[in-house]
Amino acid sequence: MSAALPATLLASINQDRLWQRHADMAAHGAIPGPRPDRAGVNRACFTAEDIAARQMLVGWATARGFEVSQDAIANLYIRRRGTESSRAPIVTGSHMDTQPRGGRFDGIYGVLAGFEVLEALEDAGIATVAPVEVVAWTNEEGGRFAPGTMGSMVFAGQKSVEAFAEVRDTSGVRFADALAATLAATPAPITRPLPGVVGGYVEAHIEQGPRLEAAGARIGVVTGIQGMRWFEVDITGETAHAGTCPVGQRRDALRSAHAVVSALYDVTRDPEDTLRFTIGRFLVDPGSPNTVPNRVHFTIDMRHPDKATLDRLADAIPATITAAVAPCTATVRVTNASAPMVFDQQVVDRVEAATKALGLPYLVMPSGAGHDAGYVARLAPAGMIFIPCERGVSHNEAEFATPQDLTNGTRVLAATLLAMAGVV
Amino acid sequence: MSAALPATLLASINQDRLWQRHADMAAHGAIPGPRPDRAGVNRACFTAEDIAARQMLVGWATARGFEVSQDAIANLYIRRRGTESSRAPIVTGSHMDTQPRGGRFDGIYGVLAGFEVLEALEDAGIATVAPVEVVAWTNEEGGRFAPGTMGSMVFAGQKSVEAFAEVRDTSGVRFADALAATLAATPAPITRPLPGVVGGYVEAHIEQGPRLEAAGARIGVVTGIQGMRWFEVDITGETAHAGTCPVGQRRDALRSAHAVVSALYDVTRDPEDTLRFTIGRFLVDPGSPNTVPNRVHFTIDMRHPDKATLDRLADAIPATITAAVAPCTATVRVTNASAPMVFDQQVVDRVEAATKALGLPYLVMPSGAGHDAGYVARLAPAGMIFIPCERGVSHNEAEFATPQDLTNGTRVLAATLLAMAGVV
Incomplete structure (x- = not known):
């Protein structure tokens, strides 16, 4: 697959804005790291820090005129309209919760890269046929309420919200109670159906492993998630x-x-x-x-x-x-x-084509870790984009990715989403 | 070494009394075991249970007219006078504290076997040349205040009482404070010197291992304590x-x-x-x-x-x-x-001779575990007598020794002590 690069969109992707958004989000749950520029984040699902992060995202979205909404498990959606409102949205995103001693990139990068694409589309004045959405999935990490990937699991119809109601954290707090408090505290209407509706899905994420760095690659074209x-x-x-x-x-x-x-x-x-x-x-x-x-x-x-x-x-x-x-x-x-999940070949091909067109060295690789994309892939064609993280370190305060790599991944994401959503 | 058995003394050793004393002591700190006749004991050093056990022992001793005394680390002594009051006492004994999930025999058997010998000497009207003493050493187990064998270590002059003053239990209680409370609660004068004075020492103990049972032996003639x-x-x-x-x-x-x-x-x-x-x-x-x-x-x-x-x-x-x-x-x-401790050969020989004379099958063996005898042996000729315990189980509620084995060991102890103290 070859790709004509959407030059105006790519030119609108703003590395400084993207980096600053990461810094702003990292304030919610900030914890010390091994050195000042390697501080970490502790932002467990439905804590005050998680709620503050959700509110900040809703604030940014509202300021840009995007539509915000939630579903019954507090997956949070930010929509930029398409010209055909009946079309299922092309969705990107990831999660905002972290491990107890987590970093500033795992999960939140996928949300902020998606949000940067929405802003760049807006800045460039590009209309898409299908709506493009950013989603922040609830409780991917599972550190406070087990298991993880609850939000995408419910979105995909694999479980009901009620199935998790009685899960408790170590302090005895019920998942259902923490969920209700989070929904109430987030200024977004609870209007989205479950299971969800999605026309296609691409998730950007740090690799959380050392392979890209070891190979000198800047992008991982993800073929699936290992079993x-x-x-x-x-x-x-x-x-x-x-x-x-x-x-x-x-x-x-x-x-x-x-x-x-x-x-x-x-x-x-x-x-x-x-x-x-x-x-x-x-x-x-x-x-x-x-x-x-x-x-x-x-x-x-x-x-x-x-x-x-x-x-x-x-x-x-x-x-x-x-x-x-x-x-x-x-x-x-x-x-x-x-079981191993194999991503839709057309999505994988689109990611690879965009990466090639941008001239970025890459690896075609399975994901070693599980991701929300694994559940969304049950509903629609899906794929993922990896960027390197320093020494492969993740689930650790020292987790780090460079501004350039964040931008590279966002550019591949933008090109892929635009191809999937269709330009008017 | 051959031994003429002291028939009147041996005839006075009372198996029922010895067994009942074990049951009475086991009430102080009783905990459930795997079945009713395998209940355990939790009696950590200087707890209310330990103090109650000390008070019970003093009560028994006083009722028999024996002299009771303590030293500054609350080692508790019960003396039956000899005809030569200037002679250093021949001492036996062990400890009364237990592991958190301990049994009814580890330690306390050595104290009660010694006390049974004192009572049997009294009942038989036998006068010894040297005084015969029973000692209950403080804090052998070390479960509450580390390290263990504090009492015998101080007795032997290896450490001062003050060296342990600031040791604290997990609740923050200072060793010195718990010691002072125990000394005050025990009705025995604090008159004994430290380091202690001892003419010879023999300690009876359950084996705490499976070797005697496996060999069908009823007595372990202990040659030393392994390094x-x-x-x-x-x-x-x-x-x-x-x-x-x-x-x-x-x-x-x-x-x-x-x-x-x-x-x-x-x-x-x-x-x-x-x-x-x-x-x-x-x-x-x-x-x-x-x-x-x-x-x-x-x-x-x-x-x-x-x-x-x-x-x-x-x-x-x-x-x-x-x-x-x-x-x-x-x-x-x-x-x-x-380093490995080798017991005085004459004491070992006396134990073996008594065992042989009683016709009991035995093993000559080192002790696998550490014991107070290891410290006392630095001051005077010392030895130990082991009896089997069921399946070698110790430091466990299920710890068990039969009344017959308790009696066998006490008979060997009586004959050995009498030989060491000298009959008038």
Whole structure:
């Protein structure tokens, strides 16, 4: 696919404005970082900081004459009208909530890049056929109310709002109550239907990984979202006195867990380094230096873009654990599973064409992380645009992307959205 | 060494009385166990429960006409006079405090077995040359105020009471304040000197391990206390997103810790199964399922009865860790070290002779756990007597020893103490 670049639109994209918007948003939930220009953000879903960020976005949108609205799970929409009001909107966006020690780019970049496109369209006086919308999805991170991606999940009709009503945060606050307070505090009418209506979707996001930087690429043309399988493993042995019980007579849960992890590392070794295999939580009880542990609990996070490979490797996990755990015992359960998502080829092609036309070096790659785009893709053709982030660091105060990369991604987004929405 | 058994003394040892005393003491700090006859005890040092236990013991002693006294760290002494009051006392005893989820035998058995010997001496009308004393050492467990074995450490002149004054429990209570309250609440004069005076020492204790039961032995003739080396290891890597960061580009602290532990298991493999090697605490940060860990902290507890072997193996630990930890980094520090303690051969021989004379099957063995006897042995000839405990379970509500084994151990103790104190 080749693309004639929309020169007037691209010329209207304002790097300084885009950077300043990031700084303004980062004030809501600002936390110290490793140095002054690497400060972080802690802005959990439906907190005062999240509400303030929503209000700020609504204020900017209203000032530019865009239409604002919400749906029943507080997904927030900003619409610039098209010439055919009956056309389903071409949507872009991402989320505004962060991890507890998050950065200034994860999520919010996709919202602000989209908003910059709306402003640039306005500044350039370009009319689109379909409406172009920016959406801020509710609770992508899931750090306060689990699970994450609630907003896009409900938008896509995979869950009802009511299904999450009784989810509570660690302080005991109900999701339904925090939602009602957020809806009431946001000056936008609750008029949008659920499931949602969307003609096409493109989401800009930092990569949250090191591949673009390592390759010297400035854009990631995202082909899909890799599949994921999560496990929880519990290993049970028996406590014993570290001084008195011979090693050979123990049922040491940590020693068995060690043998299990060795076996898991062996079966998941991937010379191509495509499989992501992570043990992120690993708890040992009772945790006393002179007591042989009787319990280990650990998690497995496996991801791969190819369904057959993921299924084959993940299906082997329980038997691998069972075979290695003697003299202890193990239980294994799957706590999360998603098949690889392949984005619409036409959207992927449009993103690649725009990137090529802009002369930006790029990688064609799957997304390692899950994103709201994975749910929206169930309703309409969808895709994503990645930009590099420093050293691949994300979910960390030190998260950083350069103003130039933010602008590059926004320019690719603008060209792609314009092609999808149609110029009058 | 052969022994003429003191028949009248042994006949006076009263199994029912001894068992009832255990039940009475277990009321102070009683906690539920896995079944009614396996209830546990939570009696931390200087708590109301510990004070009540001390008061109960003083009451029993006073009723029998024994002399009670304390020293400045609240070690509690019960003396039955000898015919030569100038002779240093022959001492037995152990501790009355327990682990938070402790049992009804660890420590208190040594105190009650000693008290049973005093009562049996009284009942049998036997006069000893040297005084015979029972001591209840303060804070052997160290669960509330760290470290443990404070009482015997101070008795042996290894530390001053003042050295522990500012130690605080998790509620912020100072050791010195809890000590003062305990001394005031215990009806026994604070007249004993520190360091203490002792002519010889024998301590009865449950094995807290499975060896006697496995061997069908009823008595452990304890030759010493194995040496110990504790380490704390910190491994530092870098967090990364579990979905986006290729495994080959990670500095995964858990993966490095796994390689380190493999290397440690290799170098500490002992075909004779004499070395005790335990990783009891193992903490992984940040502990999120989809974040590559950046930090692992773990402890090593190594013990061996032979000094040269322990030194050789323990000295190899830091280099073993450093060699295996790439691409992460590690720091290793020794947090505790004690050389193997070898008990006085004459005391060991006396215990063995008494056991043989009673016709009890026995093992000659080092103690796997540390005990107050390890400190008292610095002042005078000392030894220990072990009895089996069910399945080796200790520091656990389910801890159990049979009335017959309690009695067997007390009979060996009585014969040993009498031989050491001398019969008039």
